[in-house]
Amino acid sequence: MFNFLKKDRIIAEPSYNRWLVPPAALCIHLSIGQVYAFSVFNLPLTRVIGITESTQQDWKLTTLGWIFSIAIVFLGLSAAILGKWVESGGPRRAAFWSAFCFGGGFLVAALGVHIHNIWLVYLGYGVLGGIGLGLGYISPVSTLIKWFPDRPGMATGMAIMGFGGGAMIGAPLSVKLMNYFASADSVGVKETFIVMGLMYLCVMLVGAAFFRIPPRGWKPKGYKAPKKPKDLVTSAHVHADTAIRTPQFYLLWIVLCMNVTAGIGVLGQASAMSQEMFPGVISASAAAGFVGLLSLGNMVGRFIWSSASDYLGRKTTYAIYFILGIVLYAFIPSTGKMNSVALFVICYVIIISMYGGGFATIPAYLRDIFGTMHVGAIHGRLLTAWSTAGIFGPVLVNYIRQYQIDHGVAKAEAYTVTMYIMAALLVIGLLCNRAMKAVDARHHMKKEII
Amino acid sequence: MNNISEAQRILKEKQLEVEANIEETMEHLNEVEVDSAIVKLLLFWSFVGIPLFWGVMQTFDKALQLFK
DSSP states (O other), X not given: OOGGGSGGGOBOOTTOOXXXXXXXXXXXXXXXXXXXXXXXXXXXXXXXXXXXXXXXXXXXXHHHHHHHHHHXXXXXXXXXXXXXXXXXXXXHHHHHHHHHHHHHHHHHHHHHHHTTOHHHHIIIIIIIHHHHXXXXXXXXXXXXXXXXXXXXXXXXHHHHHHHHHHHHHHHHHHHHHHHHHXXXXXXXXXXXXXXXXXXXXXXXXXXXXXXXXXXXXXXXXXXXXXXXXXXXXXXXXXXXXXXXXXXXXXXXXXXXXXXXXHHHHHHHHHHHHHHHHSTTTSXXXXXXXXXXXXXXXXXXXXXXXXXXXXXXXXXXXXXXXXXXXXXXXXXXXXXXXXXXHHHHHHHHHHXXXXXXXXXHHHHHHHHHHHOSTTHHXXXXXXXXXXXXXXXXXXXXXXXXXXXXXXXXXXXXXXXXXXXXXXXXXXXXXXXXXXXXXXXXXXXXXXXXXX | OHHHHHHHHHHHHHHHHXXXXXXXXXXXXXXXXXXXXXXXXXXXXXXXXHHHHHHHHHHHHHHHGGGO
């Protein structure tokens, strides 16, 4: 029944244009990137019963906050657990099931809103949607790397840029749909969930249909693999199960975790932080503009930095993220003292561009270190670093800020220590990146197995 | 004898004409194939590019409030 999903059915014919693969990947990533915009539903969901204002029976914000957290946890878990399944079955099968999980998650959540059962919303958007996120996130990665051996950073950067851009489409679209469906009996969330679920299902299925894998041994026209490979770029392959027994995997795990922790903590607090650091200068609406600029920086950084990494090398690119990040984090408290909003904004946009760049560069870094054969599965396992950072980063920023305020520090200066701690995290990342070496040849897969 | 060589000449000419026609048709078919591949590529990139551009413009509009 599902023969059309099989890996051997999607081997590209000779005339297939490899530039069709990035938009297929973008169909998936632009859809699942909506998760970053889920917060636009939070306030309306607190008024599902009361409609105009919250009642006693309505859900609290703290209850609703769990929907996003569950989705991110299941993203990490499904990517880690199902990575090998994704790799063995090919991108179309993974993208197909990702579409049904993510789109279906919206529909189950809509039912949860309709009967006002939060557990059904958790199950729908959180668990089912989260599995769709994990499957969708890793599905195009190894395929893109195989189609673009000459520019793997740029290729994965293009797809992962879509994950950053998904919120830019998802947030305004959700608001417009909720306004359209809002009535005297409904806040419009349920209807919006149904429309978005079906829309994302269709878009993701279009992406899945266009996926092709290159025939064995395929190379782009005119491409010759370098005779002397660059430092840290292997032509061998490491099995996913072996990779997690190498120190390189854990070094990369810490590198990603530190880079994401520093960025994600700030992203979650960006609006409040900008207003508190510049009281009376940055208003609530200007702070929303600041968050918008960070989203743009996040998206553009994914493409630019990962493309640059094809020329600079992955280790150098990460070294830039960390060194520049340390300097900028250490400098941010001074921008507050100088009362310079422009410098503050520039520093943060660069920092967040490197946060996005870190996500987009990691698949190519994994390919350099472990080879292409199991890169999707290894990438899935490495994404547990993201789940960890997703909990660790915001907690660190929030608690340190609160601790400072409780001890009499002015709100405008409550972030100073946090910035220095973020810089310290980046120092750890820098050291781990510095320690990165090629994987020992005994871990390479034997030619007869390949 | 003359008639035979004339017939051979005409046959040769016709053969060359048919070959040229086939070549022209193949070239045309290749062009059509390349054209349709480009159209497919443009359509697919527009399918993802237009919503992304719309999203970026919406975000950019919001971001401008920072400088107002």
